[in-house]
Amino acid sequence: MTAKRFFNGIFLFLILLVVLDRISGAVLEYGIYKHFDLHSNVDYLVLGSSPATLDLSKALLEKRTGKKFAFYTQLGVTTEDRLIMLKHFLSINKSKLKGVIYELTPHIFTCKGLSENSNQLLFPYMNDKVIRDYLKIKCQSKLEYYERVIFSTSRFNEMTLNFAVRGIINDRTNLKFGIVDTIGLQKEIKANNFWKITMDTDCINTFRNTVYFLKQRQLNGTFVFFPVVHILTTAEPEKIKSVEQRVQEIVKINSGNQLLNYTILFKDSTNLFFDHLHLNVDGQKEFTLIFSKYFIQVKSSFNQK
Template identity: 30%
Template structure:
């Protein structure tokens, strides 16, 4: 009986290890970790749905990493940059997605640390998850690799193997309902935290010290949201502009004028649909190519 139990346990962990490794490699491919890419996109779903990785690679003729995760805050993006720096030794430029709500914190998942479960074999993600998760929760996922993956992560892993980064947010935003929501105050408001702003600035300083150039990019957001709190919105835009003005290591590309009223480009107030992504990627690729060629924004 003991031999049977031991054999079962051994078989379980061997199978768990094999499946876990398979899924992990798919995620590495999907996020562009452990590659020779010189450019990496970092952000949440705003940037994820805004840029077409394949089109950028075709335009620039170089490999690009797209490490974007739904719901990640500025602290988790800092961790993502640490991963990229460790796993991608050729990395030179980080394209960091920004928006007026990125320092608010509210509206992002409090459990987003779970997104890093697949990387518990790496020192930095493991330390971060251990700090955020409960004791038993951490060790369950640490020991059983397949428990690290939910449906979304499994899908991302397979998309990595299939080389599929397509924007699947089909449809167009309901502007009538959106207008009513804004008028009634039912929208995500800008309540920036100075702590989040500090974390972001420390990330920028870290990248500078590592010798990596930073391009901040404001993917279009819809005018109804942009004008809901005009003073707060303008303050955040001025903040991003000032960062580039003060630091030659930072470029800032802002896509609002001429974009925010193209309602057919939006799936919802802050996410582009495939039509919007195609148009935006084309403009961004041209601007990015210019930055790479002459070093000016």
């Protein structure tokens, strides 16, 4: 092989690579937007992390309430990520959104150690200016950032690829089977070996900013504490109380907001939990029914706006 032939080959191959990469990237992007209903005109946006994903059934909720919901919920997203996700969502869905359902847990202000993960969750939306500007500042390695700018498939990882594929094949079920191991959990709590609740100032500020942002956009929020297995709520009751108080103060900023606390809703039904923070398939059904019932009742108050 001559040098000329070699470099021609490399050049042609790179073109082929870029074309294939862009096509696959576009398909995956379509899939992930579809999975999170980011392009559909919905009535309500559910914003949150894994509890909102697993504890509510979109199909059942829509059937019961007769409204359309978008679930923009990803594992382990912090208050900061949620604010970006909210801005991202609003940048594409300006029209008829009536309100936002914001997931809360006792860990809402505990965000140390989650930030690494959240970049990976946002990379797939890099074509959107809101997300791109955010990531450009937040990405620690410029090399990592530009690799993802150039190659669109490199924006996905195993989890986001999973979302994209499920979006393409239209699989919307989020079911977990099994029951939480309370004995093991009790042991962990006894050994002081569990995820502690903290109140990080940055997170609290971001949460406050989110509430202001919603108010400014004239959107009402329904802030929902999702159910937690009861043993865990007894482990740090003081801290849970102070988190709840802080949330209450901030939510009050907008009188149209509502705060719902389901933390101890299932305190006597451990069998509805998959693990200490998430419901299993039975719990999902139960909780969706309870939540939709509430939603139908207060729908009128939402519509007044």
